[in-house]
Amino acid sequence: MRTRSLALTVLASAMLMTVLDGSIVTVAMPAIQADLGFSPAGLSWVVNAYLIAFGSLLLLAGRLGDLIGRRRMFLSGIAVFTGASLLAAAAASPAVLIAARFLQGAGSAMSSAVSLGILVTLFTEPRERARAIAVFSFTGAAGASVGQVLGGLLTDALSWNWIFLINLPIGAAAIALATRTLPADRGLGLRAGADALGAFLVTAGLMTGIYAVVRIEEYGAGSAHTLGLGALALALLAGFLVRQRTAATPLMPLRILRSRAVAGANLVQLLMVAALFAFQVLVALHLQKAQGYGATATGLAMLPAALAIGAVSLGAAARLIGRFGERAVLLTGLTLLIGVLGLLTRLPADASYAVDLLPAMLLAAGFGLALPALTALGMSGADEADAGLASGLFNTTQQIGMALGVAVLTTLAAARTETLDAAGRSAAEALTGGYRLAFGVGTGLLVTALVIAAAVLRTKRGERAESAESAESADPEVAMAA
Numbered sequence: 468m469r470t471r472s473l474a475l476t477v478l479a480s481a482m483l484m485t486v487l488d489g490s491i492v493t494v495a496m497p498a499i500q501a502d503l504g505f506s507p508a509g510l511s512w513v514v515n516a517y518l519i520a521f522g523s524l525l526l527l528a529g530r531l532g533d534l535i536g537r538r539r540m541f542l543s544g545i546a547v548f549t550g551a552s553l554l555a556a557a558a559a560s561p562a563v564l565i566a567a568r569f570l571q572g573a574g575s576a577m578s579s580a581v582s583l584g585i586l587v588t589l590f591t592e593p594r595e596r597a598r599a600i601a602v603f604s605f606t607g608a609a610g611a612s613v614g615q616v617l618g619g620l621l622t623d624a625l626s627w628n629w630i631f632l633i634n635l636p637i638g639a640a641a642i643a644l645a646t647r648t649l650p651a652d653r654g655l656g657l658r659a660g661a662d663a664l665g666a667f668l669v670t671a672g673l674m675t676g677i678y679a680v681v682r683i684e685e686y687g688a689g690s691a692h693t694l695g696l697g698a699l700a701l702a703l704l705a706g707f708l709v710r711q712r713t714a715a716t717p718l719m720p721l722r723i724l725r726s727r728a729v730a731g732a733n734l735v736q737l738l739m740v741a742a743l744f745a746f747q748v749l750v751a752l753h754l755q756k757a758q759g760y761g762a763t764a765t766g767l768a769m770l771p772a773a774l775a776i777g778a779v780s781l782g783a784a785a786r787l788i789g790r791f792g793e794r795a796v797l798l799t800g801l802t803l804l805i806g807v808l809g810l811l812t813r814l815p816a817d818a819s820y821a822v823d824l825l826p827a828m829l830l831a832a833g834f835g836l837a838l839p840a841l842t843a844l845g846m847s848g849a850d851e852a853d854a855g856l857a858s859g860l861f862n863t864t865q866q867i868g869m870a871l872g873v874a875v876l877t878t879l880a881a882a883r884t885e886t887l888d889a890a891g892r893s894a895a896e897a898l899t900g901g902y903r904l905a906f907g908v909g910t911g912l913l914v915t916a917l918v919i920a921a922a923v924l925r926t927k928r929g930e931r932a933e934s935a936e937s938a939e940s941a942d943p944e945v946a947m948a949a
Contacts, residue, residue: 474648520572522866523674532581544577549638556631598785672703731923732845738916741872742909772831779835797840803833876905
């Protein structure tokens with residue numbers, strides 16, 4: 468039992484490092500630009516290079532984990548990520564830093580793609596699995612908020628280089644513990660699914676699509692650049708699906724999408740993450756641009772959301788899932804999240820943090836209910852042989868949702884702000900009006916996710932009964948891993 472708890476600690480730490488790296492860099496970007504001489508357009512690639520590599524390689528890494536062994540893939544990913552972090556810290560030019568960020572994204576994809584697959588094979592009893600997923604989900608949800616605070620502190624107190632150097636001891640410790648605690652698995656072998664053409668099509672399609680999305684703000688949603696790349700991405704992904712139907716050893720057997728749980732959970736996650744990651748970005752922008760908060764103060768202002776998510780996911784989610792089932796907990800969580808963005812559609816330009824923002828931060832606790840329940844539903848639809856693939860697919864959906872949500876909602880907010888500014892509104896009123904529109908669209912996405920979840924996802928009676936019986940005895944070792 469102690470070995471499994473240590474293994475969960477390793478998986479959660481890797482998730483923390485991955486998510487942390489996605490947000491910690493945002494507050495350090497002005498310092499990076501000044502030190503390395505980035506152009507304003509080039510600076511965005513400090514984020515985009517990581518996002519493109521991470522999002523486009525997850526599905527491939529998940530399947531390769533099934534083929535060569537998930538433990539081997541996880542260790543390789545942590546090693547690549549840690550080495551790339553050292554390269555990023557030592558970067559003396561924009562080109563080197565961008566290359567390092569791409570490698571970091573690749574390493575993150577390799578480790579993240581198989582993490583859930585390892586977790587669900589370690590914790591097979593429903594109650595234990597629910598608590599383990601709650602720990603894992605909280606780590607990811609809290610990592611983004613912690614990253615903003617930590618990034619500001621490290622950059623202000625030391626230098627931007629330390630936002631990457633902090634990964635070295637975490638990565639080294641994760642590798643040392645993973646070799647001792649993660650179960651060894653040989654995998655199916657490359658002959659069982661080494662579809663090179665399929666790998667090229669899906670990786671190129673995802674990379675092209677994510678690239679098109681992250682450049683929407685620069686080129687516009689209706690531009691020839693965006694539409695052309697979007698069409699190319701769709702063509703590549705369509706070719707991938709055709710290839711999977713005809714290949715002798717498909718990279719992603721399409722049988723996995725026949726599961727209502729897998730297909731439904733991924734669609735719900737796409738909508739939910741699109742709304743909520745944009746919420747995090749837009750609230751941070753509102754606090755800094757409209758309210759005049761600094762980087763560290765912004766991170767601290769958003770900490771109540773992370774604490775609320777943690778309190779619910781670690782303290783209540785598993786017990787509620789055991790008693791009421793994943794579907795009921797998911798629907799409750801989505802309802803609370805609709806309240807988050809619904810409140811923010813009325814955000815005034817001179818908002819009071821305690822009155823206008825803190826209630827929304829506290830309602831974000833719904834994420835601590837929704838994500839563990841959604842993860843359990845999504846992974847329950849895959850058998851053990853496809854666990855790595857299902858994990859990679861779930862993480863891919865998450866990254867695509869993040870990219871789409873931020874690109875589309877920030878673009879809508881910017882367009883609305885320009886309209887209000889041209890109409891003579893003050894800067895604060897114009898900015899806030901743009902954010903309110905984005906929050907309204909995000910609310911619509913969450914309502915759609917709620918409807919799909921209610922119509923498509925179901926908790927199997929046998930699994931619910933088994934979970935309810937095991938709810939009487941919680942596993943203290945899993946809780947300790949938090």
